[in-house]
Amino acid sequence: MTSSAALRGATRALASAAVIAAGAVVSQNLPAGSEIYAPFPVAGVLGEAAGGRGITATVTGVQIAPEVLVTPKVGAPKSFSAIGQWVVVQTSMRPGDRTEFAHADLTAGPRTYLPTDRLPPGSTLGGTIQPGFVSRGAWVFDVAPDALDSAPRDGPVTLRAWVGDGRLDSRLEINLVLGDSRVVRSQRAEVSAPEVVPG
Protein backbone atom coordinates (compact mmCIF):
# COMPACT_ATOMS: atom_id res chain seq x y z
CA MET A 1 0.00 0.00 0.00
CA THR A 2 1.38 3.39 -0.95
CA SER A 3 1.67 6.13 1.63
CA SER A 4 -0.90 8.27 -0.21
CA ALA A 5 -3.45 5.43 -0.17
CA ALA A 6 -2.86 4.91 3.55
CA LEU A 7 -3.27 8.64 4.12
CA ARG A 8 -6.61 8.59 2.26
CA GLY A 9 -7.75 5.65 4.39
CA ALA A 10 -6.78 7.38 7.60
CA THR A 11 -8.49 10.58 6.47
CA ARG A 12 -11.69 8.67 5.74
CA ALA A 13 -11.56 7.00 9.16
CA LEU A 14 -11.01 10.32 10.93
CA ALA A 15 -13.79 11.99 8.92
CA SER A 16 -16.17 9.14 9.77
CA ALA A 17 -15.30 9.40 13.45
CA ALA A 18 -15.86 13.16 13.34
CA VAL A 19 -19.27 12.74 11.67
CA ILE A 20 -20.32 10.08 14.22
CA ALA A 21 -19.14 12.29 17.10
CA ALA A 22 -21.03 15.27 15.67
CA GLY A 23 -24.13 13.07 15.29
CA ALA A 24 -23.83 12.01 18.92
CA VAL A 25 -23.59 15.65 20.06
CA VAL A 26 -26.62 16.63 17.95
CA SER A 27 -28.67 13.64 19.15
CA GLN A 28 -27.99 14.58 22.78
CA ASN A 29 -29.12 18.15 22.21
CA LEU A 30 -32.23 17.76 20.07
CA PRO A 31 -35.37 19.48 21.39
CA ALA A 32 -37.92 17.03 22.83
CA GLY A 33 -40.88 15.97 20.70
CA SER A 34 -43.27 17.60 23.17
CA GLU A 35 -41.46 20.92 22.51
CA ILE A 36 -41.20 20.56 18.73
CA TYR A 37 -44.89 19.76 18.36
CA ALA A 38 -46.15 21.91 21.26
CA PRO A 39 -49.58 23.47 20.76
CA PHE A 40 -50.14 27.22 20.43
CA PRO A 41 -51.84 28.55 23.59
CA VAL A 42 -54.88 30.80 23.24
CA ALA A 43 -55.67 32.59 26.50
CA GLY A 44 -59.27 32.93 27.65
CA VAL A 45 -61.27 33.94 30.71
CA LEU A 46 -64.42 32.73 32.42
CA GLY A 47 -67.60 33.88 30.68
CA GLU A 48 -66.02 34.97 27.39
CA ALA A 49 -65.55 33.01 24.17
CA ALA A 50 -62.02 31.86 23.43
CA GLY A 51 -61.36 30.89 19.84
CA GLY A 52 -58.56 29.06 18.07
CA ARG A 53 -58.20 26.95 14.97
CA GLY A 54 -60.83 24.24 15.06
CA ILE A 55 -62.46 25.14 18.35
CA THR A 56 -64.26 28.00 20.10
CA ALA A 57 -65.30 27.52 23.72
CA THR A 58 -66.96 29.51 26.48
CA VAL A 59 -66.89 28.51 30.13
CA THR A 60 -70.22 29.62 31.56
CA GLY A 61 -69.84 28.42 35.14
CA VAL A 62 -67.93 26.22 37.54
CA GLN A 63 -69.18 24.04 40.40
CA ILE A 64 -66.94 22.60 43.10
CA ALA A 65 -68.39 19.88 45.33
CA PRO A 66 -67.57 16.51 46.94
CA GLU A 67 -70.62 14.91 45.33
CA VAL A 68 -72.07 15.15 41.84
CA LEU A 69 -75.59 14.21 40.78
CA VAL A 70 -75.56 12.97 37.20
CA THR A 71 -78.74 13.00 35.15
CA PRO A 72 -78.15 10.81 32.11
CA LYS A 73 -80.23 10.94 28.92
CA VAL A 74 -81.71 7.58 29.84
CA GLY A 75 -82.23 6.30 33.37
CA ALA A 76 -82.49 7.75 36.84
CA PRO A 77 -80.15 10.39 38.27
CA LYS A 78 -77.30 8.98 40.28
CA SER A 79 -74.84 10.47 42.76
CA PHE A 80 -71.07 9.93 42.70
CA SER A 81 -68.51 10.91 45.31
CA ALA A 82 -65.13 12.38 44.42
CA ILE A 83 -61.84 11.11 45.76
CA GLY A 84 -60.93 14.78 46.19
CA GLN A 85 -63.40 17.40 44.97
CA TRP A 86 -65.37 17.45 41.75
CA VAL A 87 -64.68 20.43 39.52
CA VAL A 88 -67.55 20.72 37.05
CA VAL A 89 -66.75 23.15 34.24
CA GLN A 90 -69.89 24.08 32.30
CA THR A 91 -68.76 24.76 28.76
CA SER A 92 -70.23 25.45 25.33
CA MET A 93 -68.10 24.48 22.36
CA ARG A 94 -68.24 24.58 18.61
CA PRO A 95 -65.72 23.60 15.94
CA GLY A 96 -64.64 25.48 12.84
CA ASP A 97 -65.91 24.36 9.45
CA ARG A 98 -65.42 20.63 9.94
CA THR A 99 -66.15 17.92 12.49
CA GLU A 100 -63.53 17.73 15.23
CA PHE A 101 -62.82 15.52 18.26
CA ALA A 102 -62.60 17.66 21.41
CA HIS A 103 -60.31 17.03 24.37
CA ALA A 104 -59.65 18.89 27.61
CA ASP A 105 -57.66 18.75 30.79
CA LEU A 106 -57.43 20.90 33.89
CA THR A 107 -54.25 22.33 35.33
CA ALA A 108 -53.98 23.49 38.92
CA GLY A 109 -50.53 24.99 39.35
CA PRO A 110 -48.07 22.29 38.28
CA ARG A 111 -50.68 19.51 38.49
CA THR A 112 -52.58 18.19 35.48
CA TYR A 113 -55.94 16.40 35.67
CA LEU A 114 -57.71 14.38 32.98
CA PRO A 115 -61.51 14.37 32.72
CA THR A 116 -62.96 11.73 35.02
CA ASP A 117 -63.93 8.38 33.52
CA ARG A 118 -65.93 7.35 36.61
CA LEU A 119 -69.23 8.90 35.50
CA PRO A 120 -71.67 7.15 33.13
CA PRO A 121 -70.62 7.28 29.46
CA GLY A 122 -72.17 10.17 27.55
CA SER A 123 -72.84 12.29 30.63
CA THR A 124 -69.94 14.68 30.06
CA LEU A 125 -68.31 16.54 27.19
CA GLY A 126 -65.63 14.90 25.11
CA GLY A 127 -65.99 13.47 21.65
CA THR A 128 -67.03 14.88 18.31
CA ILE A 129 -68.27 18.42 17.86
CA GLN A 130 -70.10 19.25 14.62
CA PRO A 131 -69.89 22.40 12.49
CA GLY A 132 -73.04 24.50 12.72
CA PHE A 133 -73.86 23.17 16.18
CA VAL A 134 -72.96 24.17 19.72
CA SER A 135 -72.33 21.42 22.28
CA ARG A 136 -73.28 22.46 25.81
CA GLY A 137 -72.30 20.32 28.75
CA ALA A 138 -69.68 19.80 31.43
CA TRP A 139 -66.09 18.72 31.70
CA VAL A 140 -65.74 17.01 35.09
CA PHE A 141 -62.47 16.56 36.99
CA ASP A 142 -61.60 14.89 40.30
CA VAL A 143 -59.11 17.31 41.87
CA ALA A 144 -57.10 17.34 45.10
CA PRO A 145 -58.81 19.74 47.55
CA ASP A 146 -55.61 21.68 48.32
CA ALA A 147 -55.44 22.72 44.65
CA LEU A 148 -58.77 24.52 44.97
CA ASP A 149 -58.12 27.15 47.61
CA SER A 150 -59.57 30.50 46.62
CA ALA A 151 -56.04 31.74 46.07
CA PRO A 152 -54.27 28.57 44.92
CA ARG A 153 -50.79 28.56 46.34
CA ASP A 154 -49.30 26.75 43.36
CA GLY A 155 -50.80 28.84 40.55
CA PRO A 156 -54.00 29.36 38.63
CA VAL A 157 -56.62 26.76 37.73
CA THR A 158 -56.98 26.52 33.96
CA LEU A 159 -59.21 24.55 31.61
CA ARG A 160 -57.27 23.59 28.48
CA ALA A 161 -59.26 22.46 25.44
CA TRP A 162 -58.12 21.38 21.99
CA VAL A 163 -59.15 19.22 19.05
CA GLY A 164 -57.41 16.25 17.47
CA ASP A 165 -54.02 15.34 18.87
CA GLY A 166 -53.25 19.00 19.55
CA ARG A 167 -49.85 18.98 17.87
CA LEU A 168 -48.93 22.36 16.36
CA ASP A 169 -52.53 23.42 16.82
CA SER A 170 -54.49 25.86 18.97
CA ARG A 171 -55.04 24.99 22.62
CA LEU A 172 -57.51 27.14 24.52
CA GLU A 173 -56.32 27.97 28.04
CA ILE A 174 -59.22 29.43 29.98
CA ASN A 175 -58.33 30.80 33.40
CA LEU A 176 -60.88 29.85 36.05
CA VAL A 177 -60.67 32.49 38.74
CA LEU A 178 -61.93 30.57 41.76
CA GLY A 179 -63.05 33.72 43.56
CA ASP A 180 -65.40 34.63 40.69
CA SER A 181 -69.14 34.72 41.47
CA ARG A 182 -69.72 32.15 38.71
CA VAL A 183 -67.63 29.62 40.66
CA VAL A 184 -70.06 27.97 43.08
CA ARG A 185 -68.99 25.76 45.96
CA SER A 186 -71.60 23.44 47.42
CA GLN A 187 -72.12 19.96 48.83
CA ARG A 188 -73.46 18.62 45.55
CA ALA A 189 -72.88 19.64 41.95
CA GLU A 190 -75.24 18.70 39.13
CA VAL A 191 -74.40 17.41 35.68
CA SER A 192 -76.77 16.73 32.82
CA ALA A 193 -75.95 14.95 29.59
CA PRO A 194 -74.58 17.38 26.97
CA GLU A 195 -77.03 18.92 24.54
CA VAL A 196 -76.31 19.89 20.96
CA VAL A 197 -78.14 22.91 19.53
CA PRO A 198 -77.81 24.79 16.22
CA GLY A 199 -75.55 27.75 16.53
Added chain:
Amino acid sequence: MSVSRPGARAQSLTSRLAGLGPRRLGKVAAVLGLAVTAAFGGLDRVDPSVTAVKPGQSYDDGALAITVKRARLVPTLTAGDRVLSTAEPGSQYLAVVAALANDGTEPVPLGREIDLLATEATQVGAFRLADGTSTAYLGPGLSDEFAFVWQLPETVLRPGQTVSLRIWKKQYRELMVGSGKGWVDGTDYGVVELTAESRR
Protein backbone atom coordinates in the same frame (compact mmCIF):
# COMPACT_ATOMS: atom_id res chain seq x y z
CA MET B 1 15.06 12.21 17.97
CA SER B 2 13.15 10.60 15.10
CA VAL B 3 10.14 12.11 13.32
CA SER B 4 7.74 9.79 11.47
CA ARG B 5 5.68 11.01 8.54
CA PRO B 6 1.82 10.95 8.92
CA GLY B 7 1.51 8.64 5.91
CA ALA B 8 3.91 6.20 7.48
CA ARG B 9 1.92 6.27 10.76
CA ALA B 10 -1.35 5.60 8.93
CA GLN B 11 0.30 2.83 6.98
CA SER B 12 1.56 1.36 10.24
CA LEU B 13 -1.98 1.44 11.74
CA THR B 14 -3.43 -0.16 8.63
CA SER B 15 -0.79 -2.84 8.68
CA ARG B 16 -1.39 -3.53 12.37
CA LEU B 17 -5.17 -3.79 11.81
CA ALA B 18 -4.61 -6.12 8.88
CA GLY B 19 -2.43 -8.30 11.07
CA LEU B 20 -4.95 -8.64 13.89
CA GLY B 21 -6.93 -11.50 12.42
CA PRO B 22 -10.73 -11.92 12.29
CA ARG B 23 -11.32 -12.60 16.02
CA ARG B 24 -9.37 -9.58 17.25
CA LEU B 25 -10.83 -7.41 14.54
CA GLY B 26 -14.26 -8.49 15.76
CA LYS B 27 -13.38 -7.41 19.29
CA VAL B 28 -12.11 -4.06 18.05
CA ALA B 29 -15.36 -3.60 16.11
CA ALA B 30 -17.39 -4.54 19.21
CA VAL B 31 -15.51 -1.99 21.35
CA LEU B 32 -16.00 0.70 18.70
CA GLY B 33 -19.70 -0.21 18.47
CA LEU B 34 -20.10 0.11 22.24
CA ALA B 35 -18.27 3.44 22.20
CA VAL B 36 -20.60 4.79 19.50
CA THR B 37 -23.65 3.42 21.36
CA ALA B 38 -22.46 5.11 24.56
CA ALA B 39 -22.00 8.37 22.65
CA PHE B 40 -25.66 8.24 21.55
CA GLY B 41 -27.01 7.59 25.04
CA GLY B 42 -25.85 4.12 26.02
CA LEU B 43 -27.66 0.87 26.65
CA ASP B 44 -30.22 0.03 29.30
CA ARG B 45 -29.18 -2.24 32.11
CA VAL B 46 -30.18 -5.85 31.67
CA ASP B 47 -29.85 -6.85 35.31
CA PRO B 48 -32.99 -5.43 36.95
CA SER B 49 -33.04 -4.66 40.64
CA VAL B 50 -35.83 -6.64 42.27
CA THR B 51 -37.30 -5.51 45.59
CA ALA B 52 -39.25 -7.94 47.74
CA VAL B 53 -42.26 -6.06 49.12
CA LYS B 54 -44.36 -7.47 51.93
CA PRO B 55 -48.15 -7.18 51.96
CA GLY B 56 -49.04 -4.00 53.82
CA GLN B 57 -45.68 -2.43 53.03
CA SER B 58 -45.59 0.74 50.94
CA TYR B 59 -43.59 0.65 47.70
CA ASP B 60 -42.69 3.77 45.74
CA ASP B 61 -42.68 2.89 42.04
CA GLY B 62 -41.72 6.38 40.91
CA ALA B 63 -45.30 7.30 40.00
CA LEU B 64 -47.34 6.09 42.96
CA ALA B 65 -46.85 4.94 46.52
CA ILE B 66 -48.60 1.58 46.46
CA THR B 67 -49.48 -0.65 49.41
CA VAL B 68 -50.82 -4.05 48.39
CA LYS B 69 -53.10 -5.29 51.16
CA ARG B 70 -54.85 -8.52 50.22
CA ALA B 71 -55.94 -10.79 47.40
CA ARG B 72 -59.29 -12.52 47.25
CA LEU B 73 -60.91 -15.00 44.85
CA VAL B 74 -64.57 -14.27 44.18
CA PRO B 75 -67.17 -15.60 41.75
CA THR B 76 -68.95 -12.24 41.44
CA LEU B 77 -67.84 -8.61 41.44
CA THR B 78 -70.06 -6.48 43.63
CA ALA B 79 -70.18 -2.88 44.85
CA GLY B 80 -72.38 -2.79 47.93
CA ASP B 81 -75.54 -4.65 46.91
CA ARG B 82 -74.92 -3.92 43.21
CA VAL B 83 -73.60 -6.77 41.06
CA LEU B 84 -70.99 -5.51 38.61
CA SER B 85 -70.18 -8.78 36.87
CA THR B 86 -70.51 -12.53 37.32
CA ALA B 87 -67.76 -14.87 36.16
CA GLU B 88 -68.49 -17.50 33.51
CA PRO B 89 -68.75 -21.11 34.71
CA GLY B 90 -65.31 -22.51 35.43
CA SER B 91 -63.73 -19.10 35.89
CA GLN B 92 -63.36 -16.71 38.81
CA TYR B 93 -62.17 -13.22 39.65
CA LEU B 94 -59.02 -12.37 41.55
CA ALA B 95 -59.32 -9.00 43.30
CA VAL B 96 -56.12 -7.45 44.68
CA VAL B 97 -56.79 -4.56 47.04
CA ALA B 98 -54.16 -1.83 47.20
CA ALA B 99 -53.92 1.68 48.60
CA LEU B 100 -52.51 4.18 46.12
CA ALA B 101 -51.20 7.70 46.62
CA ASN B 102 -50.16 10.02 43.79
CA ASP B 103 -47.81 12.63 45.21
CA GLY B 104 -46.65 13.86 41.81
CA THR B 105 -48.02 16.34 39.31
CA GLU B 106 -49.26 14.06 36.53
CA PRO B 107 -52.14 11.57 36.32
CA VAL B 108 -50.96 7.96 36.56
CA PRO B 109 -52.61 5.19 34.50
CA LEU B 110 -53.79 2.23 36.56
CA GLY B 111 -54.21 -0.30 33.76
CA ARG B 112 -50.60 -1.51 33.94
CA GLU B 113 -49.87 -0.65 37.57
CA ILE B 114 -49.78 -4.28 38.73
CA ASP B 115 -48.74 -7.31 36.69
CA LEU B 116 -50.21 -10.62 37.79
CA LEU B 117 -47.57 -13.29 37.23
CA ALA B 118 -49.93 -15.93 35.99
CA THR B 119 -50.80 -17.21 32.58
CA GLU B 120 -54.39 -17.42 31.42
CA ALA B 121 -55.38 -14.37 33.46
CA THR B 122 -57.27 -11.56 31.74
CA GLN B 123 -57.17 -8.14 33.33
CA VAL B 124 -60.63 -6.69 33.98
CA GLY B 125 -59.68 -3.27 35.33
CA ALA B 126 -59.20 -1.12 38.41
CA PHE B 127 -62.17 -0.24 40.60
CA ARG B 128 -62.46 2.29 43.37
CA LEU B 129 -63.14 0.25 46.49
CA ALA B 130 -65.50 2.84 48.03
CA ASP B 131 -68.14 2.71 45.30
CA GLY B 132 -67.10 0.17 42.65
CA THR B 133 -66.63 2.72 39.88
CA SER B 134 -63.95 1.74 37.39
CA THR B 135 -61.22 4.18 36.49
CA ALA B 136 -58.13 4.23 34.35
CA TYR B 137 -56.23 7.02 36.12
CA LEU B 138 -55.42 8.44 39.54
CA GLY B 139 -54.90 12.21 39.50
CA PRO B 140 -52.12 14.06 41.32
CA GLY B 141 -52.58 14.80 45.00
CA LEU B 142 -55.18 12.03 45.35
CA SER B 143 -55.04 8.81 47.35
CA ASP B 144 -57.55 6.00 47.77
CA GLU B 145 -58.04 2.24 47.85
CA PHE B 146 -58.59 0.32 44.63
CA ALA B 147 -59.32 -3.27 43.64
CA PHE B 148 -57.32 -4.56 40.67
CA VAL B 149 -59.28 -7.38 39.10
CA TRP B 150 -58.39 -10.28 36.80
CA GLN B 151 -60.51 -13.10 35.47
CA LEU B 152 -58.87 -16.54 35.40
CA PRO B 153 -59.83 -20.22 35.35
CA GLU B 154 -60.63 -21.82 38.69
CA THR B 155 -57.94 -24.43 38.03
CA VAL B 156 -55.14 -21.84 37.78
CA LEU B 157 -55.39 -20.45 41.28
CA ARG B 158 -57.07 -21.90 44.34
CA PRO B 159 -57.66 -20.38 47.80
CA GLY B 160 -54.58 -20.67 49.98
CA GLN B 161 -52.15 -20.60 47.06
CA THR B 162 -49.62 -17.82 46.61
CA VAL B 163 -50.22 -14.92 44.25
CA SER B 164 -47.16 -13.17 42.80
CA LEU B 165 -47.47 -9.58 41.63
CA ARG B 166 -44.93 -7.39 39.87
CA ILE B 167 -44.89 -3.60 40.17
CA TRP B 168 -42.61 -1.86 37.69
CA LYS B 169 -40.63 1.23 38.56
CA LYS B 170 -41.74 4.02 36.25
CA GLN B 171 -40.35 7.20 34.76
CA TYR B 172 -42.24 10.15 33.30
CA ARG B 173 -40.42 10.99 30.10
CA GLU B 174 -40.63 11.73 26.40
CA LEU B 175 -42.30 8.89 24.52
CA MET B 176 -40.25 7.20 21.81
CA VAL B 177 -43.31 6.71 19.61
CA GLY B 178 -45.46 9.71 18.73
CA SER B 179 -44.94 12.87 20.70
CA GLY B 180 -45.54 14.02 24.24
CA LYS B 181 -44.63 12.58 27.60
CA GLY B 182 -45.92 9.57 29.46
CA TRP B 183 -45.15 7.00 32.13
CA VAL B 184 -42.72 4.36 30.91
CA ASP B 185 -41.78 1.16 32.75
CA GLY B 186 -38.14 0.92 33.79
CA THR B 187 -36.12 -2.24 34.35
CA ASP B 188 -36.41 -2.42 38.15
CA TYR B 189 -39.48 -3.73 39.89
CA GLY B 190 -40.97 -4.82 43.18
CA VAL B 191 -42.49 -8.25 43.80
CA VAL B 192 -45.31 -8.82 46.23
CA GLU B 193 -46.35 -12.31 47.24
CA LEU B 194 -49.52 -12.89 49.18
CA THR B 195 -51.99 -15.66 49.83
CA ALA B 196 -55.21 -15.81 47.85
CA GLU B 197 -58.02 -15.68 50.36
CA SER B 198 -61.06 -17.88 49.91
CA ARG B 199 -64.12 -16.71 48.06
CA ARG B 200 -66.96 -15.43 50.12
